[in-house]
Amino acid sequence: MKAILAFAPLFARLKGAMLLTLLLSLLTLGAGIGLLGLSGWFLTAAALSTLGSAFNIFAPSAGVRGLSFIRILARYGEKLSGHDMTLRLLSDLRAWLFARLFPLLPLARRFGRGDLVSRLLADVEALDTLFLVALGPISTAVVAGAAMTVVLALLLPGAAMLYAVLFFAAVLLVPIGLVLASRRAGAEAIAAGAALRQAVLDAIDGHQDLVLFDGRDAAVASSGSAARRLSAARRRLGRNAALAGGTVQILAGGALVGTLLVGFAALQALQIDGPLLAGLLLAIIASFEASAMLVRSATRLAGAAAAADRLQAIATSPAAVAEPAAPLPIASGGDIRLEAVCFGYDPAHPVIDELNLAIRTGECVAITGPSGAGKSTIAQLLLRLVDPDAGVVRLNGSDLRHVAGPELRRRVALMTQDAPVFLDTVRANLRIGRDDADDADLWRVLEAVRLADFVRGLPGQLDAVVGEAGRTLSAGQARRICLARTLLSQADVIVFDEPTSGLDFETEANFLAELPALTHGRTAIVITHAAVPPSFDRVLELRAGQLRERRAQPSGS
Structure with a gap:
């Protein structure tokens, strides 16, 4: 993860765009939570109401529609801002990397061509979406969870602590555990992908000789070995992600059941009414949608960490030649x-x-x-x-x-x-x-x-x-x-x-x-x-x- 922090100056250049994307993402998530919570309250209140036509359906209906529009517009704005920021970050990353590559030329003796292509393409792309698929969703989830905890503390105090513990376990502990568990598999997937690219490029370049000298079996075996390594690494990543996803669902279920039990007790004590309890339960379900996204984000974060290590390795390689501390001029001519x-x-x-x-x-x-x-x-x-x-x-x-x-x-x-x-x-x-x-x-x-x-x-x-x-x-x-x-x-x-x-x-x-x-x-x-x-x-x-x-x-x- 230290290698990712080395790219902080590049991210800092885009802090305005990142903040806008984060706010829009938070607005999207907040609107979704509010939409589901208000809908739950509205439907339950309407079902339990004995007021008939006197029951005010217009204000909740307007709220539902308003939140729907806000969610749609915020989601669109988040995608627009996020992808614009990502493309700008991609440009900055490539400029940063190429500026450090030129002093290292020639590179052929240090890195295989497939490995170099992998670093210049796959590794950079793993970093350019780092905020969009990892850092942004984590930040949004933390803020949304904190806000939901405050709401529960005000309306259903007995459930606030339980929710906070389970929610932050889902959005912080599970992703951190997934990153740690997937770090080696992520590095292996990137290394195997580079080896596969190298094997394929070598086979394409040497196809004629491989046919003439009956070397196709060896080439197929080489690429097949790299493909199996890549497949095994991705299976491990998928297995870890599945376990993490199941853990998040268990935590979400625990938060829902715990809140429901506390809510029943509060309902019997007349501290809360039924529609509000229904709205809070659905809002909790909506808030855990953010934690489910973090499982995918954490998997990408593990790959990004490995990619950052590889990019730092190439960028911090010693130059092929050292520039003189006090360069001297050259006389005219071509001797x-x-x-x-x-x-x-x-x-x-x-x-x-x-x-x-x-x-x-x-x-x-x-x-x-x-x-x-x-x-x-x-x-x-x-x-x-x-x-x-x-x-x-x-x-x-x-x-x-x-x-x-x-x-x-x-x-x-x-x-x-x-x-x-x-x-x-x-x-x-x-x-x-x-x-x-x-x-x-x-x-x-x-x-x-x-x-x-x-x-x-x-x-x-x-x-x-x-x-x-x-x-x-x-x-x-x-x-x-x-x-x-x-x-x-x-x-x-x-x-x-x-x-x-x-x-x-x-x-x-x-x-x-x-x-x-x-x-x-x-x-x-x-x-x-x-x-x-x-x-x-x-x-x-x-x-x-x-x-x-x-x-x-x-x-x-």
Whole structure:
């Protein structure tokens, strides 16, 4: 529960909306209690009355109708206010989480993709309804129970204490017990859900290989195991909720029977009349409706507590790299130097060892080598997504460990093999590279990457919407959109990590052949498996953690 309290500042921002929702919820519950109590009194009084037509039915009828309308309007207002507040809280939660995720990049080595998706989606959603389904109903029930206790103390004093004990046991002790009993099952359900997502995503991504190498049974077994864990955890949650629900009903029955017995004694002593006793009994039944809702709320609260723990775990993870306490400026230019750099995800098995590299401003250099040799690690070192275990990475003589992250990423840009095209306009996709670029800048860079004629032919041109992940574009066009976005940045150094991934041979060759001219005047480092054309200044091959220079290959070889 401590993890939930850590999110208190986010909830505090919405205290006005929460208070309004709470008041409307209380009004809804109060109107329901009043409606049932007044109806009970009215029907009983009408049945027992000997006044005939002299009995005033209009005032109680008007009260019943008025309370009905109040309940309907308050319920509508509560839903409107509550869901608006929940959506705003969801926005704040995602902004809070993503702001803490960026310093942790890259995340792949810390969290599995399915686990990360679960944290970003299911865990956030478990928290965004926390007030609506848990904290709000608990607060409303407590206030309503206190008010009902006061009413009983005034009208039927002998029943007030009994009601208070049983009601608050139903709205506080039972939910707290349910949360404690369900905490482990709730955490297991969330963990099993993350494992199931991971298994399903892995099976989808590797479906072809699983079929070709007859690995389907293992994939089915993996997802089946996670599904069984999830099912077992949810059964435990359901069993706990059922027991708690039964306990609440027993407590409600005890309050009703106890009040009835006290009421009979008061009725015989002429301290209360029959219609009022009937109204109080029905009001008690209505008040316990709030306690029944809390069983569902407590189950959600247990899941929210586990989700909060997981979100706090990811948000408080140490950053992949530490920002310098007193960052130093970077001189102009694009000189890159790696001096005796060692790095390994497992320190006992370094990927690169005593690596030295010097690239002058304006050079276009290709780095090739087999998969797993450490080419992409060089890109991560240059962007300071990781720090070397030993040695120094320098930009224009400055040790990157002494440079502020935002300043470094303003000076060094990266285009990866999976750089996305977003479901948005061409203009918006390009301006990711430089948000203050005007239309002239956009057309200039589109001309440079030979995409201007294509964009001019689109309905809306720069305002044309490209499909999600660039599905309305060919692979080559999507790559060129990403290239244009990267070139639009004002970085002195541009790193291309497998920029031609997924392209056919001819498109790949043309793409690489144009890069030196497109990056003229800037330092360009191209990490690739493809044949490197002679237009590159140098080609370096990475093997066994070391770089050696070799000749570029003609485009047709």
